[in-house]
Amino acid sequence: MPKTIPENSIGLVTPKTCQFDHPLQLECGQTLSEYELIYETYGTLNADASNAILICHALSGDHHAAGYHSMQDRKPGWWETCIGPGKPIDSNQFFIVCPNNLGGCKGSTGPISINPQTGKYYGPDFPIVTVQDWVHAQERLAQQLGINKWLAVIGGSLGGMQALQWSISYPDKLEYAIIIASAPKLSAQNIAFNEVARQAIISDPNFHQGHYLENNTRPTHGLILARMLGHITYLSDDAMGAKFGRELRNDTLYYNYDVEFQVESYLRYQGRSFADHFDANTYLLMTKVLDYFDPAHAFNDDLALALKAVQAKFLVLSFTSDWRFSPKRSTEIVNALIANRKQVSYAEITAHQGHDAFLIPIPDYLSIFHAYMQNVGAHL
Numbered sequence: 001m002p003k004t005i006p007e008n009s010i011g012l013v014t015p016k017t018c019q020f021d022h023p024l025q026l027e028c029g030q031t032l033s034e035y036e037l038i039y040e041t042y043g044t045l046n047a048d049a050s051n052a053i054l055i056c057h058a059l060s061g062d063h064h065a066a067g068y069h070s071m072q073d074r075k076p077g078w079w080e081t082c083i084g085p086g087k088p089i090d091s092n093q094f095f096i097v098c099p100n101n102l103g104g105c106k107g108s109t110g111p112i113s114i115n116p117q118t119g120k121y122y123g124p125d126f127p128i129v130t131v132q133d134w135v136h137a138q139e140r141l142a143q144q145l146g147i148n149k150w151l152a153v154i155g156g157s158l159g160g161m162q163a164l165q166w167s168i169s170y171p172d173k174l175e176y177a178i179i180i181a182s183a184p185k186l187s188a189q190n191i192a193f194n195e196v197a198r199q200a201i202i203s204d205p206n207f208h209q210g211h212y213l214e215n216n217t218r219p220t221h222g223l224i225l226a227r228m229l230g231h232i233t234y235l236s237d238d239a240m241g242a243k244f245g246r247e248l249r250n251d252t253l254y255y256n257y258d259v260e261f262q263v264e265s266y267l268r269y270q271g272r273s274f275a276d277h278f279d280a281n282t283y284l285l286m287t288k289v290l291d292y293f294d295p296a297h298a299f300n301d302d303l304a305l306a307l308k309a310v311q312a313k314f315l316v317l318s319f320t321s322d323w324r325f326s327p328k329r330s331t332e333i334v335n336a337l338i339a340n341r342k343q344v345s346y347a348e349i350t351a352h353q354g355h356d357a358f359l360i361p362i363p364d365y366l367s368i369f370h371a372y373m374q375n376v377g378a379h380l
Contacts, residue, residue, distance in 0.1 A: 005068065005071075007085075008084050008085055008086055008087060009066070009067055009068070009076060009080065009084050009085075010042045010043075010066050010067040010083065010084045010085065010091045011067055011068065012067060012068055012069070012070065012071075013040050013042065013064075013066070013067040013068070013069065013077075014040075014069070015038050015039065015040050015063055015064070015069075015107065016038070016039055016040070016041070017036050017037070017038045017039075017107065018036065018037050018039065018141055018144050019034070019036050020034060020035050020036070020037070020137075020140060021034050022140075024102075024133070024136065024137060024140075026127055026128075026129060026130070026133050027129075027130045027132050027133055028127055028128045028129070028130070030127040032102070032109070032127070033116065033117075034109075034116060035102060035108070035109035035137070036107070036108060036109050036113075037099045037100065037101075037102070037108045037109075037137060037141055038063050038099065038100045038104075038106065038107030038108050039063050039097055039098060039099035039100065039141065040063045040064060040065065040066075040067075040077075040097075040098050041095065041096065041097050041098075041145075042065075042066055042067065042083060042084070042091040042095075042096040042098075043090075043091035043092065043093070043094050043095045043096050044095055045095040045145070045146070045147070046095070046380070049095075049146055049147050049148065049149075050149075050151060050380060051093065051094050051095050051151055051377075051380055052094070052095045052096075052097065052142075052145070052147045052149075052150055052151055053089060053094045053095065053096045053097070053150065053151055053152045053153075053154060054097050054098075054138060054142070054150050054152070054153045054154070054166075054174075055079065055083070055089070055096060055097065055098035055154055055155065055159070056098075056101075056134075056138075056153065056154065056155030056158075056159035056160075056162035056163060057078070057098065057100070057101065057155070057158075057159050058155070058156055058157035058158040058159050059157065059158050059230075059283075059286045059287070059290065060230075060274070060278060060283075060286070061078050061159070062078070062100045062104060062106035062107075063098050063099050063100040063106060063107065063108075064077045064078065064098075064106070065077040065078055065079045065080075065083055065096075065098040066079055066080050066083035066084055066091075066096075066098075067080070067084070078359065079359065081359060081360065081361045081366070082366070082369065083096060087366075087370070088366060088369040088370040088372075088373045089154065089373060090373065090377065093377045093380070094151065094377065097141070097142075097145065097147075099137075099138060099141055101129075101134045101137070101138075102129050102133060102134060102137050103126060103129045103282060103285045103286065103289070104282060105278060105279035105282040109122075110122070110126060110279070110281075110282055110285070111123055111124070111126040111210075111279055111281035111282055111285065112213065112279050112281070112282070113126075120214065121211075121213045121214060122281075123210045123211050123212075123213060123214070123281055124209065124210025124211065124281055124284075125210075126281065126285065128285065128288055128289075128292075129285065129289060130289060130292050130293070131158075131161050131162055131165045131289060131292075131293045132165055132169060134162055134165075134289075135162060135165045135166050135169050135170070136169070138162075138166075139169075139170055139173065142173075148173070149172070149173050149174065149175065150166075150173060150174040150175070151174075151175050151176065151376065151380070152174065152175060152176035152177070152178055152373075152376055153166045153167075153174045153176075153177055153178070153312075154177075154178040154180075155178075155179070155180065155182070156180040156181050156182065156358035156359070157180075157181050157182055157325065157355065157358065158182075158286070158289065158290055158293075159180075159182075160178075160179035160180050160181065160182025160183075161179075161182055161183070161290075161293045163177045163178060163179050163182075164177065164179055164182070164184065164295065164333065165293075165295060166312075167307070167310040167311075167312045167314075168295055168306060168307065168309070168310060171309050171310050171311045171312070172311060174312050175312060175313065175376075175379075176312055176313050176314070176315070176376055177310075177312040177313075177314050177315075178314070178315045178316075178317075178369075178372070179314065179315070179316045179317070179330070179333060180316075180317045180318075180358045181317065181318060181319055181322055181325050181330075181355055181357065181358040182325055182329070182330065182333075183325045183329035183330070183332070183333075184294070184295065184296060184303050184329065184332050184333050184336070185293055185294040185295075185296065185297075186290055186291055186293065187329075190290070190324065190325075191291050193229065193230070193233055194287035194288075194290060194291055196229060197225075197226035197227075197229050197230060197283070197287060198226070198284050198287055200222045200223075200225035200226045200229070201219050201222035201223055201225075201226050201280045201283060201284060202222070202284075203222060204219030204220075204221050204222030204223075204280075205219075206218060206219045206220070206221070206222075207219040207222060207280070210280075210281055210284075212280070218275075218280065219280045220275045222280065223271075223274070223275040223278065223280045223283060224268070224271035224272055224274070224275045225271065226283060227270060227271045227274040227275065227278075227283075228267045228268070228270065228271040231267060231270050231271070232267070233323075233324045233355065234324065234354055234355045234356045235353070235354040235355070235356060236321035236322070236323065236352055236353065236354030238321060238352040239321070239352055239353050239354050239356075240263060242352065243263075243266075244261070244262045244263040244266065246261060247261065247262040247263075248260055248261060248262065249261070249262055249265055303332060303333070303336040304335075304336040304339040304340055306336070307333075307336050307337055307340055307342065308340050310337075310340070310342060312342075313342075313343040313344070314333075314334075314337055314342065314343065314344040314345070315344075315345050315346075315369075315372050316330050316333055316334050316344060316345070316346045316347075317330070317346075317347050317348075317349060317358070317365070317368065317369070318330035318331075318346075318347075318348050318349070319348070319349050319350075319351040319353070319354070319355075319357040319358070319365075320348060320349065320350050320351060320352075321351055321352050321353065321354050321357070322351075322354055322355045322357060323354065323355075324354070324355040325355060327348045330346070330348070331346070334346045345372065347368050349362065349364050349365045349368065350364065351364075351365065
C-alpha cells in the first residue's frame with residue numbers, strides 16, 4: 001500500500017455507475033432490457049467536450065485503470081504506467097473514461113448480477129456479448145457523459161480490438177484509434193488456448209453447469225488452471241527465463257509432484273490470486289468475445305474492405321517478443337489501412353516481456369506513445 005500517493009499519479013479515485021433502462025439489442029440475438037456500467041474518469045472534460053479519451057480494457061481488466069481507491073490499496077490501477085499527470089495519456093490535458101465492459105465482474109452487469117426477470121444470478125444464462133456490443137454500450141455511455149465524439153479510443157490486446165471496432169461502427173465519433181499489442185482476429189492457436197482454459201473451468205466439479213453461486217461454491221481449481229495457462233501465453237520464453245530460469249525453491253530436488261521450481265510457484269500464486277477476485281463465468285464469456293472478434297468476416301474476409309469507411313487516424317504498436325499477438329498481426333491492420341490510404345503510424349518495439357509488454361514501462365514504448373499523444377493533444 002502507498003504511504004503517500006506518487007506525484008505522477010492521479011491519486012484517489014471513486015468509481016461511478018451509469019444505469020441504462022433502454023434495451024440493448026445484442027449481436028447474438030438476445031436483448032438486455034436494462035444494465036449498468038461502472039466506470040472511472042480522470043481529468044476534466046473541457047467546455048466543448050473535445051478532450052475525451054476512452055480507455056478499453058483487456059480480458060481480465062476492468063474500469064480501475066489508474067490511481068488508487070484508498071490509501072490501503074496495495075497497487076494502483078492496471079495502466080498506471082500510461083495514465084496520469086505528465087504520462088502518455090495525460091490527465092492534466094485529457095478527460096479519460098474507462099468502463100468495465102458488459103459481462104464483467106467488477107460492477108458492470110454480468111454473470112454475477114441478478115437477472116431482473118428471475119431474481120437469481122444470471123450465471124451461465126448471461127448472454128454471449130461481442131466487441132461490437134461493447135462498443136454500442138460504450139457509445140451510450142458517451143452520450144450520458146455529454147461526449148459526442150472521442151478524441152481517441154485506446155486499448156491494448158482485447159482493448160485494441162475495441163478501438164478498431166469503434167473506428168468501423170462509429171467512424172465519425174472518434175478522431176484517433178490507438179491499437180496496442182492486438183490483432184484483427186484470433187489465430188487458430190489462440191482460439192485453442194482459450195478452449196483449453198474454458199475446459200479447465202467447465203470440468204471443475206464445482207462448476208455446476210455455471211450455477212455455482214446458487215450452490216454456494218466456485219470452480220476455483222478450474223479458474224486457477226485457466227489463469228496459469230493464460231499467464232504463460234502473456235510472457236515470452238526470454239522473460240520467463242530471465243525471471244526464473246530453472247531456479248529451485250529449496251535448492252534441491254524431491255522427486256515428487258510438489259512445487260520445486262520457482263516458475264511453478266509463481267504460476268500457482270498467480271492462479272490463486274486471480275481466482276480470488278475474478279468470476280469463472282466472466283472468464284468464459286471474455287474468452288468467447290475474443291474468439292468471435294472478426295470484423296472482416298462481414299466483408300468477405302477482406303480487412304481492407306472492412307476498414308474502407310474509417311475516418312480516424314491510427315497509431316498501431318506491437319512488441320517483438322509478443323507471440324500471442326505477434327507484430328505480424330498488427331501489420332495486417334496497418335497494411336489494410338494503407339490500402340485505403342488512411343493515416344496510420346506504426347512502431348514495432350523491441351522488448352523481451354512478451355504480450356504483457358503493453359502494461360510495462362519500457363522506455364522506447366513510453367517515448368513513442370507519449371510523443372504521439374502530445375501530437376493528439378496539440379490539436380485541441
